[in-house]
Amino acid sequence: MTHRITPSTVLLLLVPPFLWAGNAVLGRIVSDMVPPITLNFLRWAIAFLILLPLGHSVLSRGSGLWARRKRYALLGLLGVGLYNTLQYMALHTSTPINVTLVGASMPVWMLVVGFLFFGARIGGHQLVGAALSMMGVLVVLSHGQWEQLLSMRFVAGDVFMIVATIVWAFYSWLLTRGGEEGGIRRNWATLLLAQISFGVVWSGGFAAGEWALTDARIDWSWGLAAALIYFAVGPAIVAFRCWGAGVGRVGPTIAGFFNNLTPLFAALMSSAFLGETPHAYHAVAFLFIVGGIVLSSRSRPAS
Template sequence: MQQRLTPGTALLLTVPPFLWAGNAVVGRMVGGLVPPLTLNFLRWLVAFVFLAPFAGRVLHPSSGLWAHWRRFALLGLFGVGCYNALQYLALKTSTPLNVTLMAASIPIWMLCVGRLFFGQHITGRQWIGTALSIAGVLLVLCRGHWAALAQFHLVPGDLYMLVAAFGWSLYSWLLMRTREPARWRNDWSAFLVAQIAFGLLWSGVFSAGEWALTGAHIVWGWPLATALLYVGLGPAILAYCCWGLGVQRVGPNIAGFFANLAPLFAALMSAAFLGEWPQLYHGEAFALIVGGIVVASRR
């Protein structure tokens, strides 16, 4: 049953976009060291190796997982196999501005997927909240100058991100359809391992195709190893656990607005790396995004 948005739940849903912003930065940095689909596979392999000792029991034939294999196969496809693979792939052909703009469509996809496939009613407040939140994202991306958006144009990477946003919306709504045993929902390590197990199959197939059809290669070294540890433990394990718990508390429609914090965090990280101080428009954008969340979550 969905609950009101509390400070604790808001914190849970703020952690994932913060870590995902770092994930986009790291993915861009190691783009020349590892192919994008292979990076996604290695990322989840690291997460699985870390979690398996704590929750590998869920894969035992008697655990009850296999009675719900279709559901976890879909969760593994949309949440593990596709979203970040498409994001890493998009960064090969698209600019960070375009990729972030496409990812900013997630709240809209959340509302549309919920309405079309899950019978969710969309309120006027949620549409208003969507408009405010996306306005905040656009303000960050154009660095306070709206005229910069006039130069925006679509490239293949943008289409990858649109597909990724749609898949992430399906994943988030599927999280609400809790048919598995209650003990799994209360044990997020086991719940996530079940998703990763199937997701590794999907991402492994995608990575194999990448190596078969392209001149893929990997440059092993400490930079790549450090990057894999970060994307495997932070954006994968911690972010997915926080996101799943938050979605189950307040529902995908409200949770989707928090995804728009990622561009703001990315802008602040970029500013930190470049030695630039945050600008006035960062604060204005934060107010718009948070305002959208508050408007949409009111009952």
């Protein structure tokens, strides 16, 4: 597997954090309209329907999906059923700054999971790159005032986000294993639909439990409907497609550093939508994060 970053690869790996930042901002807006687990199910159910005309062949009896059903059931559980469910739950029970900070530990978990479970070696450049990238995230989250970080307290939502981040690390590493998947990789839609087909079942089961055990309700509106379309098309289909392609090119460890651009994009979106003026610390954070990505890409660890 090559670890050389080309301009097209950079573009592939920039799209997901940009769309995921929009997911966080819009997710906060609709948090009072729809329960978090139900939101995740609706998002992926719509994505399933959109992808069905493009990748329906993967559901046929002769498809390699059924021979590899255990693998795709696991990918669907991790990437579709659990990760965003835990993230939406975290946003309901913790502060945005804490959730974003915990999620920014992604490169560290990519390194740890890869080393412990997938036999990947950790290079010195990656360790320094992880530190630089984390510094950039801390600059964004602290608004350049480090004393703000000292006053933070972890709550249940932070635990949800820690688990979500570890889940995503496993998902990303598993994407690099499995070869041609018994002929499933005829196009990107069939590969993604194979995961969503199982993932929507997982998320549907979780949502059913939410409605059975809580006083869940949905406040329908045209705004919520538009938000659901965005969640399904942008952060789900487009972001997952680009993330999978980017991970396939450079590996999950280097790709994980691009995830740290999410809080930076989220800060810029908040500035645009809330009318806040960008500050100098945004530029400082950008330099730290990009520096970490560039430095990490220079290493050649075995994966």
